[in-house]
Amino acid sequence: MEADIIRNKLAIKERVRTGVSGFLKQRGGVQDYIEFISCEIDPLFSRQRNAVDVVKIKRETKNTKTFTLKPYRAWGGFKPGQYIGVEVEVNGVRLRRNYSISSSSLFFKKTGCVNITVKQIDAGRVSGYLNNQVNTRDVLHISEAMGSFTVSDYISPLLFVGAGSGITPIMSIIEGIKENSPLQEFTLIYHVLSKDEVVFSDRLYMLAASLPNFTFLPHYTDEEGFVTEKQLISDCADIVDRNIFLCGPPGFMDSVLKCTDALSCILFKSGAADREDEVVVGAHLNIKKKTNTITNATKRQETK
Numbered sequence: 001m002e003a004d005i006i007r008n009k010l011a012i013k014e015r016v017r018t019g020v021s022g023f024l025k026q027r028g029g030v031q032d033y034i035e036f037i038s039c040e041i042d043p044l045f046s047r048q049r050n051a052v053d054v055v056k057i058k059r060e061t062k063n064t065k066t067f068t069l070k071p072y073r074a075w076g077g078f079k080p081g082q083y084i085g086v087e088v089e090v091n092g093v094r095l096r097r098n099y100s101i102s103s104s105s106l107f108f109k110k111t112g113c114v115n116i117t118v119k120q121i122d123a124g125r126v127s128g129y130l131n132n133q134v135n136t137r138d139v140l141h142i143s144e145a146m147g148s149f150t151v152s153d154y155i156s157p158l159l160f161v162g163a164g165s166g167i168t169p170i171m172s173i174i175e176g177i178k179e180n181s182p183l184q185e186f187t188l189i190y191h192v193l194s195k196d197e198v199v200f201s202d203r204l205y206m207l208a209a210s211l212p213n214f215t216f217l218p219h220y221t222d223e224e225g226f227v228t229e230k231q232l233i234s235d236c237a238d239i240v241d242r243n244i245f246l247c248g249p250p251g252f253m254d255s256v257l258k259c260t261d262a263l264s265c266i267l268f269k270s271g272a273a274d275r276e277d278e279v280v281v282g283a284h285l286n287i288k289k290k291t292n293t294i295t296n297a298t299k300r301q302e303t304k
């Protein structure tokens with residue numbers, strides 16, 4: 001009996017020791033351990049988790065808001081199209097979700113702020129918390145920026161195909177085009193349920209009016225149904241020559257991929273799809289013409 005108690009005590013001691021040393025190894029030593037502790041005492045001390053002030057909240061649609069976040073300390077910045085982890089505490093539980101940055105690099109340079117735009121989903125814990133409980137001057141925590149859904153050059157004509165909150169990284173990229181390459185030829189096909197669900201509506205129409213080579217084509221599922229091959233070609237006749245950036249819910253992505261398949265194209269996902277759940281994904285596609293078959297597909301289309 002006594003031997004059992006001693007064995008248990010030793011086992012507990014060992015678990016605590018390996019737990020702490022494992023933690024130190026994992027996070028890079030004493031410094032990170034101190035940061036972890038100080039972060040528990042005061043969130044603003046954390047280096048891994050960047051404390052940000054919510055400086056502005058703007059309603060975009062009935063269930064979507066944009067949050068302007070200002071990091072307290074030096075934060076690594078981002079490339080348009082990237083996303084950040086956002087950590088919040090909901091009912092005593094820390095939850096972390098990814099949100100794409102929807103603002104431009106220039107906005108960050110000028111103000112030190114980034115925007116995220118969050119759609120509240122049914123029974124969604126973090127999206128619900130952000131949309132209903134967070135106010136200006138609240139403190140949240142964000143990660144450094146991540147993701148490969150970015151545009152590395154603006155040489156070829158671009159096509160963005162987005163749906164719902166998949167517009168957020170695309171918006172950041174478009175703002176970047178406006179700032180760096182305003183003559184770039186590009187088209188945005190944006191699918192939403194209905195007219196009043198177009199996120200960034202005013203801004204998109206304004207950009208379309210001011211950028212000479214930008215075509216903005218919204219589509220409303222309640223009027224037109226889901227995306228079709230015919231619709232894609234009528235929106236963008238030279239789709240096979242475009243550098244395509246696709247971002248939206250998985251069902252939508254699958255539909256678009258099936259359409260482009262029907263165009264007899266080979267798709268190359270050159271940017272890894274950024275995703276970890278079932279809500280938003282992004283992929284950069286390079287379409288390469290299949291010799292001969294694409295000519296037939298185009299001819300078929302021309303005779304319709």
Ligand SMILES: Cc1cc2nc3c(=O)[nH]c(=O)nc-3n(C[C@H](O)[C@H](O)[C@H](O)COP(=O)(O)OP(=O)(O)OC[C@H]3O[C@@H](n4cnc5c(N)ncnc54)[C@H](O)[C@@H]3O)c2cc1C
Nearest residue numbers: 097098099100118119123124125126127165168275276280
């Ligand atoms: C790279 C990336 C970028 C993203 N960018 C954006 C963005 O810019 N804007 C944006 O709005 N979103 C974005 N997302 C999605 C975002 O990360 C969240 O997934 C989304 O906000 C939902 O999180 P939530 O906590 O509100 O939902 P959760 O609480 O995680 O719930 C998700 C779903 O599960 C269901 N559910 C939850 N609990 C249960 C349960 N116990 N039983 C049954 N069902 C349950 C909910 O009803 C809901 O439908 C992005 C995702 C990724 C991966």
